[in-house]
Amino acid sequence: MSSIKNILYFQAGLGVLANMFLLLFYIFIILGHRTKPTDLISCQLTFVHIIMVLTGGDILFTDLFELLNIENDFRCKTIFYISRVMRGLSICTTCLLSVFQAVTISPSTSLLAKFKQKLKKYKVYVFLCIWSFNLSFSTNRIFYVGGFTNVSETNHMRVTKSCSLLPMNYIIRGLIFTISTSRDVFLVGVMLTTSAYMVITMFRYQRQCKYLYSISHLREPPEKRATQTILLLVSFFVIMYWLDFIISFTSDMLWMYDPVILTFQKFMMYAYPTITPLVQITSDNRIIIMLKNLKANHHQGLF
Template identity: 80%
Template structure:
């Protein structure tokens, strides 16, 4: 009865994961060609990394990539679990960090020349590579705790493991170490979410002021959204959606860790939330980027001419 009830949800997850991978792959190739080509936007390099991270999150989180790879190489289950959990936690941390960086960069970009943030415009571009290296190093290093406290599932009753998936479980952890890891994780996430909300509020104020000034000069019918305004609206939408999805995911994870129990329904809902942001992000970016829209229209027109 329980498995029959979960089957439709699993089909939804597979569809969501497939859509997320395809959309992110399309976006990744677009950003790579744009960066290697001419005149990429300053945010393209950030978005390219975010897209790559989201592809990895969907593939690893759904056991789409690693399960078949490990089975074909006959690698033991314990190594598979440690690798999967480590990579997924690293990618999850990178997702929140890079989303925050994207929000900060856009806030600096749209800030007036008279503001305090204006002096950071050139510095942020200059030290962007250093920022990326710090973000990647911190998340890859911090997630190493998953290597020690995750293993192949054996017997819950005998070893006091908490089963997370069919073949993987969390191992018992010292209360002090667990508290320390939890404190660092929540401090990092609360800080980054706070920065995202602050920069989003700042961008909304800038957009509101700009729109009010434009109404005094032009009629509403003459107003057109600038590329900066469209980019800002897109990032605002992504940040708001990310914050909502993150806290739902956090509440489920926190409840499961505190109760030392992972319910299958909770796990499915959590996976749905984890897939939601990586899946919706590329769809929002594709639909709001004029370069992609123009490219798709050109492809469509060429395709229709070839059949005419």
């Protein structure tokens, strides 16, 4: 079991380091006023993923709270609440990133092109709405989670090392499940719709270019690279979301969490926020050029 925990620690550590690097890069770019349309959204997504990794899986924040001797019940409610808020922010921000990129690459003659300036103008207000919604939406979960150590003698369901779900009325449980699932299905649907639109737009652009130039002499536009990155992130997010949904739904219906399934769910909990920054780092030309310059300067300094 200790080896599994070490793997989770490694995964979480890699996620935090990659997201911290990306966050510092975006802050540097934003302060330097050399931003791309999606940089501010990606910056928020990176910050959310840092907190998501720290609170997810009942590992890092739990150990810190234990060192501070904070009461288990308060510790559990705090971690669970922050984790749920960050999960909601992750899906909302990923959806916003997908929508924004779809609008960015839309042709000037399309209907979406009319929203380009409006999205830039109201971007901050959209952020405030997303944060306000998720902070308030997740408050109901606080009342149905608590810190317990001996679950076998109660009818509570253990969901992490020190946290358990309290029994709740079937109507309340069904209502919470319906609302949260409806939100997630709607956002995933928007992601898939915008992703399909981006694929069609990119295909049309390539087809038009073939009539103008030889495809071998064409330089790949930066928008295409950014679109491909977002499509990859959205695809991976949707896969991870549905796997997590199936596990959570099955566990809730059976009112039990198998330790093996719980461990697998922790891996998935870290997968998206860990892989996302790695994909963004390796696909952003600005970061690649910056790293190459640092490497060149280092070699020059040695000689």
